[in-house]
Amino acid sequence: MIEYKLVQTNRKTVSIKIKKDTTVEVRAPNNISKAQIDEIVKSRENWIKEHLEKVKKEHDQRKKFNLNFGDYVLIRGNKKQICSTNKNIASYEDNKFLIPEFCNNDQIKEIIINLYKMIAKEHILSRVIHFKEEMNVEPTGFRITSAKTRWGSCSGKNSINFTWKLVMADDEIIDYVVVHELSHIKEHNHSKNFWKEVEKIIPDYNVKKEKLKDLQYKLNTENWE
Structure with a gap:
């Protein structure tokens, strides 16, 4: 048994x-x-x-799972290298994560997550601004979270949230999740009418949903906690 x-x-x-x-x-x-x-x-x-x-x-x-100098991680669907720097400040520039050379594995991961959150906030917010105009909706709030099981969510008061992990996805997948949550402002469910709203902007949303599952499987094998 x-x-x-x-x-x-x-x-x-x-x-x-x-x-x-x-x-x-x-x-x-x-x-x-x-x-x-x-x-x-x-x-x-x-x-x-x-x-x-x-x-x-x-x-x-x-x-x-651990992260070290020389490893690659995803940003908007592209692999970017973790490089050491003799500076005391970490940054993401020139398509690289630059981490102070004295950092250990745990510190590297913590810094990468913090950089991810900043990158996610900037990029995802820009896509929200783009699509809310096209869809004629107005979210009451916007947040980047550390949600473990949801890519995004829309509250009953139309505040939208996205996990920072979404920034690892391809741009077209990020756009799909943004449109998905903005569509909930019109339809707070997953009815046929809801999917019609999504389809107006993302005609092949089913393809995007499947690609998102691939990223989810990858993250299931990585420890980002």
Whole structure:
């Protein structure tokens, strides 16, 4: 029997989730017995094992992830090198990340993330300004966040947020996510009308969605926390 963590609440259905740390979490209604839950887990054993193997592989790769001088990271879909500098200030210039030469691996990653956030804010905001005029919408706010599971979001009050990791994507993918969130200002759902709004600006949005999955898989094997 596969070991799992059980969380019972007032929900109506049973869900099985394999978390990034390779633990199996089962969420179930309060009125279902442990024996019934065990049977459900047993019936999904093959699915759990298949996905657990994939998650374990990603977990092992994340544990090995580090950044050093000479490595390459993505900026707007292009690989840019991490280079050392004898200056005390880090920067991104001449298509390179320039990091003080005395920095260790953890410091390099922290600095790269901070530079990513600045680059993301500048570029993504410029795309928001561009598309909001074209789409005739007006977000009430704009933020770059460290969200782990969402590329972007739009609040009920029409404030839009984007994770800094989005700046690793190709420009056309960034544009798709920007248009996606701006479209939520008109349609706060994922209805047919919502996708029609997206399609007006990004006709091949389905292609962009698939490419975004490729980047997500890459990030699943890297530790940017």
